[in-house]
Amino acid sequence: MRKIILDCDPGHDDAVAILLAAGNPYIELLGLTTIGGNHTIDKVTHNARQVLTIAGALDVPVYRGASRPLINDVVTAEDIHGDSGMEVHGYNLPEPAVGVEDGHAVRWIVDTLMREEPGTVTLVPTGPLTNIALAVRMEPRIVSRVREVVLMGGAYGTGNITASAEFNTFVDPEAAAIVFGEDWPVVMVGLDLTHQALATPEVESRFAALGTSAGDFVVALVDAFRHNYKDAQDFDNPPVHDPCAVAYVIDPSLVETVPAPLSVELAGTLTRGRTVADFRASDAPCNSSVATRLDVERFWDLVVDAVQRLG
Template sequence: MAQKIILDCDPGHDDAIALMLAHGNPDIDLVAVTTVGGNAVLEKTTKNTLGILTIAGITGVPVAAGCVRPLIREGEDADVHGESGLDGVVLPEPIMELDRRHGVDLIIDTIMEAEPKTITLVPTGPLTNIAMAMRKEPRIIERVKEVVLMGGGVHVGNWSAVAEFNIKIDPEAAHIVFDAPWEVTMIGLDVTHQALATDEVVARIKALNTPLSEFVLGLFGFFQEAYRDAQGFEFPPVHDPVAVARVIDPSIVGTVRAPIRVEIHGDYTLGMTVTELRPAHIPADCNTRAGLTLDADRFWDLTIDAIERLGKAAANG
């Protein structure tokens, strides 16, 4: 049976691939999409989401715009995604309309209307919407099957020496999510920096020869240049779809059970996901996991297969 997920995102080049993997894989049932301000302001991330869904031929999924800014702090944009949040491609006019609900309410309604433990939350941006949903309707905590989020890192940071972007720009929201009594798997930079769009990956996508694969190549082309200039990567890491892949096949990502705490006070460590790896300090009832390793070949097999499926379906009308 396909696993039901809500994808909470802030497209973003890698969020675009996450949307394609979530809808293009037969083992995933994408039941809702919500947007949040993150890689760009909410207006842009929402517009980008609708454009991505349109070019990928994804319909019938409710999409709602969520929180404009972090819980407490001022928002920040991720410069590697360009002015639009999705530079390097031209988006079509959307064929879908936004759900009239706020994104937080769409999350709550979807979870409360489903059978308990059947919905997995997959946030790939700041955790503002998820934290707000928890505060507005705490009963969702016991009903969610699992939270598999892209963010943080055990040993790696990118928005500071020790903190990852999604966590650092709304650390209070991240603290709320990690501190709750539900299952949380952190797909952090330790893992996603292994999901590189290499020349071999690009060649495989190019060989698909569909309008959607050309769109993906446009995404990767801009992203590669931006990551090379900003962070010195030869090939860009494609972070967000790794969280979706973890839901499809948990064995693709190697994880360890470990307490994870989010630093919300430090001058130099704000947003750090402090991960306790000492065996004697990991309680038996620990409900958080940290990703450490990735089977990159299997990850790309899943991702390219989804792009191929969606591309063929879109081409056939």
């Protein structure tokens, strides 16, 4: 079992990541923490509770996190995720049967890492890195206690919100710089990898064939996501970014990685938020790596299996 804290901003692809984490038998989902990103903190927290309700994961605690970046103004992605932050087609989303716990997500992350056995908890941030940066500033001792940080964000190639920057790192580049700068193992699962995880009609049909509520939910997510991605970024099939990070935690052999020091551009007029992977140093000792290639067939097998288990 791999213990994880999933720090997310649901979001269509975050929703699939939650289902994967909740349905995979090798993941112990200690809790969900939410972060403003794909939409406002109120909406993404509501969406997280809805997804856990659909998954039947009613015992997973939800903690509300930071509502805004460290320095930047709030940026959301309504063009991709819709007015609710998790628009669906042809599926009636339930009222959440999961509440929001008392206390702030950052405090809970720190307390959990200080309580659990060192080296047993993996942080899986799939939104802006504000909560994780605040946690490590609040309690630097968590760095030595984290097994690794497997994040969805960044790109060593082309960005998506700008030509240079991926959305999550663009929203809060200072937070990303803090997370990349700490001495803990970091795996950056960025656009270069996640754009290989396309939800094609063939993939969608596999979820439809399950004949379950969770499977129908994924179909409804993908239908809306495909429409929005086509309008916003001219993708024929939407990439499901966030489950790639969870999949790596479950089975690292699904993802090829290359060691590389990572940094974030904070000052460039055209490049603020860009993640820079220094592949020149790939032979030197390094605590960070970059995901480059996905075993697409095995990835989708993993996601379909998890959703099927949820029923």
